[in-house]
Amino acid sequence: MxxxxxxxxxxxxxxxxxxxxxxxxxxxxxxxxxxxxxxxxxxxxxxxxxxxxxxxxxxxxxxxxxxxxxxxxxxxxxxxxxxxxxxxxxxxxxxxxxxxxxxKIILLTPSGISIRCYNDLYQLKNIAVIRHAQFNEQFDQDNTLHKITVDSYEQAINMLEMARVDGVIGSKIGLEYALRQQNMDLSLISNAFELGTKxxxxxxxxxxxxxxxxxxxxxxxxxxxxxxxxxxxxxxxxxxxxxxxxxxxxxxxxxxx
CATH class of the missing domain: 3.40.190.10 (Periplasmic binding protein-like II)
Incomplete structure (x- = not known):
């Protein structure tokens, strides 16, 4: 018992x-x-x-x-x-x-491409986006932009470095760290297009x-x-x-x- x-x-x-x-x-x-x-x-x-x-x-x-x-x-x-x-x-x-x-949400582009306003995004051939993440309401719902889904910022920055995409959207923290990992120029952050905050x-x-x-x-x-x-x-x-x-x-x- x-x-x-x-x-x-x-x-x-x-x-x-x-x-x-x-x-x-x-x-x-x-x-x-x-x-x-x-x-x-x-x-x-x-x-x-x-x-x-x-x-x-x-x-x-x-x-x-x-x-x-x-x-x-x-x-x-x-x-x-x-x-x-x-x-x-x-x-x-x-x-x-x-x-x-x-x-802070930013969109990175190579040094040769300058984005000054949202409409400039349409000149980009491909933009890397984390799969199922949401960053900016206008961007998220914009089906006319050419988006490629990725699983991480590291993957996105790799694609940017290899010219497979000419834009990457994401949080400033995540993209800054991914650039560090690839030993890429951090000035890309200061030249990035800001889409606001999330x-x-x-x-x-x-x-x-x-x-x-x-x-x-x-x-x-x-x-x-x-x-x-x-x-x-x-x-x-x-x-x-x-x-x-x-x-x-x-x-x-x-x-x-």
Missing amino acids: TFIFLAFIVTKSLSYAKDNQLNVSVPNFPPFNSFNENKHCKGASVLAIQAVLEKLNVSIEIFPYPYARILHSLKTGELDLALILHNSRIDNDVVYIGPLSLS ELGLHLAKNSSFITLLPLLTTAVQDNYRQDLLYQLYQHQIKYCVTNKKSSQVKSTDSLN
Whole structure:
């Protein structure tokens, strides 16, 4: 009898632990989930979502997924929560909580092509766009532009470098980091065409058992909101995870000489 009672308690505790785990996602490419220079260094979006959930009595597991899978998994309930740019594709399946931060949206072109107004975009042969992401309402709904879907900013910048596209749209943070990875000229950022800003916020699945956390999540987002929160986190990680990593590698090499 005692054994049965103990087994019941253990089973109930394990069940609660599993039920109390919040399945969260961020885009599966740097600098949002991690950094290529240091895989143990948390990405800017991971830090942001951990700050929001810090005071909630839940355990979390983060699943870095491609954008398309994030949207699908929120619909099916595989994911409880995601931190991505506000995406109206899943408005019927999630409760949007935001903004937590704003993200500057830019369109990069090669140095020989200058974009001064939206109509100039029609001169571009191909524009790389993250699959299923939304960046700017006019751009998202414009079916006359020639768009090529990609899975990451790194892939998009590779295509730009190889002249397979002559435009790339996305967040300033993501594109700046991708340019760094390819050792490309960062002045492309300052010469980019700005399409405004996009809200970054939580997307809480309506069929999640954690829907009851909505009031707490709303308060947590409001308490942590800063217009440039994600950019600040990105800059911090670049300084302490990327720059320091390179410096330590240089010192190690010098010590061998």
